Amino acid sequence: MRPISRREFLAGAAAGGSLLGLGAAGALAQADKFDLVIKGGEVLDTSQKLRARRDVGIRNALIAALEPEIPDTRAKQLLDAKGKLVLPGLIDMHAHVYPQVSALGLPADELVPYTATTTYVSAGDAGANTFSALKHYIVAQARSRIYAFVHISSIGLSGFPVGEMLNIDYADVDQAAKTLAENPELVLGIKVRESVDVVGANGLEPLKRAILACERSGVRGTRVMCHIGNAPGELSALLDLLRPGDILTHAYSGAGNNTVRDGKVLAAALAAKKRGVLIDVGHGGGSFDYTVAEPAIAQGFTPDMIGSDIHAVSGNTPGMPYLPWVMSKFLNLGFSLEQVVAMATATPAKIIGRVDKLGTLAIGAPADVSVLELVEGPVDFVDTRKNTRKGSRHLKPVATVRAGRPFGRPYPVPFSYP
Numbered sequence: 001m002r003p004i005s006r007r008e009f010l011a012g013a014a015a016g017g018s019l020l021g022l023g024a025a026g027a028l029a030q031a032d033k034f035d036l037v038i039k040g041g042e043v044l045d046t047s048q049k050l051r052a053r054r055d056v057g058i059r060n061a062l063i064a065a066l067e068p069e070i071p072d073t074r075a076k077q078l079l080d081a082k083g084k085l086v087l088p089g090l091i092d093m094h095a096h097v098y099p100q101v102s103a104l105g106l107p108a109d110e111l112v113p114y115t116a117t118t119t120y121v122s123a124g125d126a127g128a129n130t131f132s133a134l135k136h137y138i139v140a141q142a143r144s145r146i147y148a149f150v151h152i153s154s155i156g157l158s159g160f161p162v163g164e165m166l167n168i169d170y171a172d173v174d175q176a177a178k179t180l181a182e183n184p185e186l187v188l189g190i191k192v193r194e195s196v197d198v199v200g201a202n203g204l205e206p207l208k209r210a211i212l213a214c215e216r217s218g219v220r221g222t223r224v225m226c227h228i229g230n231a232p233g234e235l236s237a238l239l240d241l242l243r244p245g246d247i248l249t250h251a252y253s254g255a256g257n258n259t260v261r262d263g264k265v266l267a268a269a270l271a272a273k274k275r276g277v278l279i280d281v282g283h284g285g286g287s288f289d290y291t292v293a294e295p296a297i298a299q300g301f302t303p304d305m306i307g308s309d310i311h312a313v314s315g316n317t318p319g320m321p322y323l324p325w326v327m328s329k330f331l332n333l334g335f336s337l338e339q340v341v342a343m344a345t346a347t348p349a350k351i352i353g354r355v356d357k358l359g360t361l362a363i364g365a366p367a368d369v370s371v372l373e374l375v376e377g378p379v380d381f382v383d384t385r386k387n388t389r390k391g392s393r394h395l396k397p398v399a400t401v402r403a404g405r406p407f408g409r410p411y412p413v414p415f416s417y418p
């Protein structure tokens, strides 16, 4: 076999692989192949303002090509996405994925068929005392990408349903700060749950300590994720404590002491959003009320991200807080598909801020991809307070690719993953 000349090599490259299949170019063809090609779908990548028919070529766990047509012959494996949406891997900013220690947790990888999600943020499952096992036994072994907010309570959510902040002594600021400082690649900030049944007589003290732990850690960009829903005292006082970059979750809860009163959003809620407090949905099993969300959104108190708050209790409720289903609710509340996708990809990726090009399908991005179907037709939704709404379309999970490997078929050989 004669070696290919430099001229032939360049000609082949310029022709986009036209040498494929020629004996002389066998070695080149092999090197030119993609591990996986996601074929025929409609790519929607808000970070590139792209919504068009594209094939996605994946090599070495990275996005290697995004082209109108990649020939089948260049694919070691093919994933048919005809008629489907191809999105950057979905990111759930509020999940509970620590089954062994958090009483609410579920195994992240097991959720994938229902969530098509590649990145989960553990929202306070672990506290300082239980964090090490989250890192070494859960995060290290999951195929899903996992980040965490560490709970200000050193026991995290292990004591659920007993409130983890009924005893304020669990809120050890120095231990929480140390966990942050020692794990900046994994920990995004401090979680605190401010509900009367969780904090008892301790009022806003857990939140104050959560803020202090962020400050004391010395890690720049560290945030508090604060849960509300029947919060103690006047909600405005709580909202006033939140700093730009902190996250308010369960923003549309109807559990009491809501962000909306008599149809009007609290001035303190709008002021918080205006100064840069980030708004998360955190639907969960008891934290999303249409009669709060609708006026709130109409008056400008819109979400920045769509966290599902999926966990072992909420996952069994009729509100079905799986990320694509919660996204579907916002699609039917009047947000565009682009807005809804951005709130579950590009925006949370920016907030996580740990991995270059997370949340996009740009060349060189991690090969985390979610394939969904936008199903047109009547659909019934229910919130967590039995309010129902009719919709006209919803997102249905089809396939999920994490680090270039699909969950389920087609199986790569060898199966090892990065």
Ligand SMILES: [Zn+2]
Binding pocket: 094, 095, 096, 123, 282, 284, 309
């Ligand atoms: Zn939660």
